Ligand SMILES: Nc1ncnc2c1ncn2[C@@H]1O[C@H](COP(=O)(O)OP(=O)(O)O)[C@@H](O)[C@H]1O
């Protein structure tokens with residue numbers, strides 16, 4: 445079973461948006477997918493509950509309450525939506541659950557500063573230090589702003605974490621979320637720019653570089 449976790453101590457950076465879209469991506473690709481929501485705000489679980497029954501199934505787990513008790517053994521992809529404010533022992537415990545960690549960052553100065561601190565802490569977790577878990581950053585809610593873009597890029601180089609994709613700010617994410625879908629399930633004429641932006645992320649996820 446593949447375990448992909450989306451995490452950042454910062455709220456509102458797009459953890460649930462990425463987690464639900466990754467779940468939708470693998471479900472549409474014909475994989476057996478479960479989405480574990482460790483955040484009591486339950487955004488991912490709400491998304492699963494709103495998912496139309498004719499769409500490829502994603503099994504939702506109220507992990508904030510019950511852990512992975514109801515995880516079907518046949519699951520091929522477990523996508524984990526981590527809570528905000530994960531630090532210290534809680535962070536270490538969460539990291540134990542995944543071998544691939546995606547950190548969404550909003551390209552604003554405040555978010556970048558908070559995220560840098562978070563990535564520093566994450567890199568200090570034993571499992572990550574031993575390279576038993578791989579981290580990548582995704583810039584999310586990007587608007588045309590090259591200055592911030594350059595800053596984020598050099599920031600990430602400094603901390604030595606790969607920066608694998610940039611996702612734009614788009615109504616499609618809000619539209620898809622409210623219908624229990626991913627952007628991959630929206631019509632091509634609307635969502636093709638987002639499909640293109642997801643390419644580098646899904647390529648990284650299927651590459652050896654994203655696994656220990
Ligand atoms: N790329 C995007 N474009 C537009 N809106 C976005 C995008 N990513 C996230 N959002 C919106 O931003 C808000 C916070 O995103 P969310 O995924 O819930 O963050 P988190 O789970 O990290 O708290 C939500 O309203 C979501 O719809």
Ligand SMILES: [Mg+2]
Nearest residue numbers: 459460483487
């Ligand atoms: Mg969330």
